[in-house]
Amino acid sequence: MHRTFEELIGSDLDDLHSAALCFTQDRHRAEELLQEAAIRAFHEFRSGVGPADFRRWMLGILVTTYLLKERRRGVDPLAVDVGPEGEEQPDGRQDAAVPFPEPGTRAHEWLRAWLNEAWPELDAGDRLVLWLAAVERIRHARVAKMLGLAEEQVRRRHYRARRSLSTGASRLLTRDRFLGSAEA
Amino acid sequence: MKCSEARQILWPADDLRVGDDTVEEALAHAERCPDCSAFLEQDRQVAGLIRDSVPRAPAPRELRERLFTALARERAGLDSQAQKTRAAWGRRWVVVAAMALVALSAGSFALWISEGGPGRPSAATAFAQDYLRRVVEQESMRGTDKEIAAFFVRELGVAVQPPKIPGFAVNRAIICLLNGRRGGVIEYVGKGQQLSFYVIPVGDDPITEPEDLRVGQIAGDLSVSIALSAETGLAVATWRDGPHQHALVGNADVDELRLLARRYACPVART
Numbered sequence: 282m283h284r285t286f287e288e289l290i291g292s293d294l295d296d297l298h299s300a301a302l303c304f305t306q307d308r309h310r311a312e313e314l315l316q317e318a319a320i321r322a323f324h325e326f327r328s329g330v331g332p333a334d335f336r337r338w339m340l341g342i343l344v345t346t347y348l349l350k351e352r353r354r355g356v357d358p359l360a361v362d363v364g365p366e367g368e369e370q371p372d373g374r375q376d377a378a379v380p381f382p383e384p385g386t387r388a389h390e391w392l393r394a395w396l397n398e399a400w401p402e403l404d405a406g407d408r409l410v411l412w413l414a415a416v417e418r419i420r421h422a423r424v425a426k427m428l429g430l431a432e433e434q435v436r437r438r439h440y441r442a443r444r445s446l447s448t449g450a451s452r453l454l455t456r457d458r459f460l461g462s463a464e465a
Numbered sequence: 466m467k468c469s470e471a472r473q474i475l476w477p478a479d480d481l482r483v484g485d486d487t488v489e490e491a492l493a494h495a496e497r498c499p500d501c502s503a504f505l506e507q508d509r510q511v512a513g514l515i516r517d518s519v520p521r522a523p524a525p526r527e528l529r530e531r532l533f534t535a536l537a538r539e540r541a542g543l544d545s546q547a548q549k550t551r552a553a554w555g556r557r558w559v560v561v562a563a564m565a566l567v568a569l570s571a572g573s574f575a576l577w578i579s580e581g582g583p584g585r586p587s588a589a590t591a592f593a594q595d596y597l598r599r600v601v602e603q604e605s606m607r608g609t610d611k612e613i614a615a616f617f618v619r620e621l622g623v624a625v626q627p628p629k630i631p632g633f634a635v636n637r638a639i640i641c642l643l644n645g646r647r648g649g650v651i652e653y654v655g656k657g658q659q660l661s662f663y664v665i666p667v668g669d670d671p672i673t674e675p676e677d678l679r680v681g682q683i684a685g686d687l688s689v690s691i692a693l694s695a696e697t698g699l700a701v702a703t704w705r706d707g708p709h710q711h712a713l714v715g716n717a718d719v720d721e722l723r724l725l726a727r728r729y730a731c732p733v734a735r736t
Contacts, residue, residue, distance in 0.1 A: 287536055287640065288606070291619035294532075298524035312528050319532055323539050381510045396518035414477075415515045440476065447511040 286326045289335045290319055296336075297343055303412050304347045304358075306401050318346040340417060341427050344409070348428070351405075358405035359428060381454070392450055399449055403442050410435055411442035466494045468501050475501075478508040526622045530647075530666070533620060537640070537647045606638045613638040617649045617664075623709070625664050627651045628729050633660060648710075660715035662729055667710045691726050695719045702726035 290297070294315075301311035301318075322342045330338065351358055382388035400408060413424045414435070421439065425432040474491040495501040524532075606616050610627050613635065617625040620640050627635045633655035641650045641663070648665030691704040700722035702713045713726045 287533060287620060288616075290536075291533075294529060295521070295523040298528070299519070299521050302522045303520060312525075312531075315524070315528070316532050316535060320535060320539060323536055381507065381514070393514060393518040396514055397520055400520055411515070412519075415512060416519050420480075443477070443508070443511060443515070446515060447507065450511065450514070451507075 284332070285328070286323050289330070289332060290322070290339065292332060293336050293339060297339060300340065300343060300412060300417075301347070303400060304344075304405075304409055306405075310350075314343070314347055314350060317350070318343045321346060337417075337419070340413075340419075344413070344427050347409075356405075358409055359430060361404075361406070381450070388454070392453065395453055396446055396450065399446055403445060404438075407438045407442035407445070410438040414439045415443065466490050468494075468498060471495055471498070471501050472504060475505055476508060477512060478505040479512040529622050533640075533647050607636070608638075610635070613651065621647060621649055621664075621666055623649070623664065623666055625649055625651070628662065630655075630660075630725065630728055632656050633658075658715055658717050660713060660717070660725065663710070663712040663714070665710040665712075666708060667705075691723075691730060693719055693723055693726070702729075704730050706730070 297318075298311065298315055301315045302308065305311045305314055318339075322339055325342070348358065382392060403411065410424060410428070413419045413427065414421060419427075421432050421435045424430075424439075425435045428435065471491040471494040474487060475495060495505055606613065608616070614624045614626050616638055617623055627638075628651075630653060633653040636652040636654045636659075639650045639652065641648050648663055650664075651662045653660040653662065691702050694701045694703075695718075700715055700717050700719045702722055702725075704711050704726070711730065713722060713729050715722055715725070717725070
């Protein structure tokens with residue numbers, strides 16, 4: 282038996298809400314976005330779609346609706362694509378890697394909490410790409426198609442966002458006070 | 466191969482890639498180069514941490530309800546179009562039956578479901594209309610009691626365990642739309658009869674006490690008044706239990722439905 286649109290979206294609603302909240306960084310706007318995207322998707326929905334395909338398809342509509350809504354209010358999250366020099370490509374100039382704490386340690390938990398709070402600091406476009414590429418694990422080529430960007434632009438944004446979090450985490454880990462208190 | 470080339474080829478480190486000659490060469494470089502292997506290892510760890518630490522925010526119940534109500538309205542709009550098409554293809558008898566029923570039952574109850582008032586059908590009429598509409602309705606869910614409860618949690622935000630009624634078996638669970646409000650219906654079959662048990666979340670909407678026949682108080686800590694109505698072959702019982710409007714509709718006679726309704730009017734499991 283085919284699952285209805287309501288059944289399919291009901292299963293993914295928490296994840297879609299998390300995505301909407303990550304994109305907009307505002308609870309009210311996230312709810313508006315999700316509702317508008319769901320209504321659009323409802324009208325475009327054709328039965329027979331499996332849960333995995335539905336999720337990817339629905340996410341695409343959420344992203345498109347997000348970009349449309351943002352552009353409607355004069356903001357384009359993908360308009361500016363300039364990062365600090367040296368943070369555009371994974372080249373050989375990066376700082377030496379800092380060993381990350383083992384999962385299950387207090388330092389690891391602290392790092393997770395820090396990362397959780399670091400998301401809002403990212404550029405809106407980079408954050409969008411990071412969610413799609415790193416959290417949803419959608420390939421760069423597909424993300425590029427969803428966002429109407431070149432694959433290289435997606436890769437660059439993904440790298441910049443990831444490096445920003447990685448650098449911040451490394452700095453945090455090298456601070457004596459952090460290490461001292463985390464292991465205490 | 467230079468470090469920068471190897472890193473560009475192998476990043477992101479958690480991605481699967483086709484192992485062509487270039488990738489093989491980059492991997493060989495990374496194995497020999499401590500900086501590159503540390504870079505890639507850290508990238509893998511960061512990727513794991515990002516996925517692990519991503520801000521998760523479950524959809525609030527109010528959003529869920531608002532969204533599904535909006536979807537129900539959209540669906541009702543589509544359904545009315547589909548019904549027109551079906552009527553054109555020779556299913557007019559359903560419409561005729563519904564109209565006859567509506568005419569007979571109009572004004573029989575003073576209990577209104579939600580945005581009630583003049584111009585809207587009474588509770589009994591609305592339930593009877595829905596019962597008939599589902600004769601040609603195709604969307605439903607069949608499963609165990611647990612699966613049905615999960616279905617209602619997902620769709621309505623309310624865990625409705627199908628009440629167990631001796632001699633009747635659960636046939637299916639459905640989401641219905643009554644006066645623009647979404648609700649759940651559990652259909653039962655048994656003893657040559659079909660029963661539909663309704664649960665409509667109405668929140669804090671004011672209660673208008675039914676003026677029809679009261680069939681008594683339910684034992685225990687739940688005390689409800691049940692209103693009964695007979696509608697040419699269909700019997701309808703309605704009652705209110707906290708934030709939920711209930712109804713039992715079936716092709717039984719009123720006396721039989723009176724007894725059955727008492728069994729249904731017990732607290733449903735909710736979370």
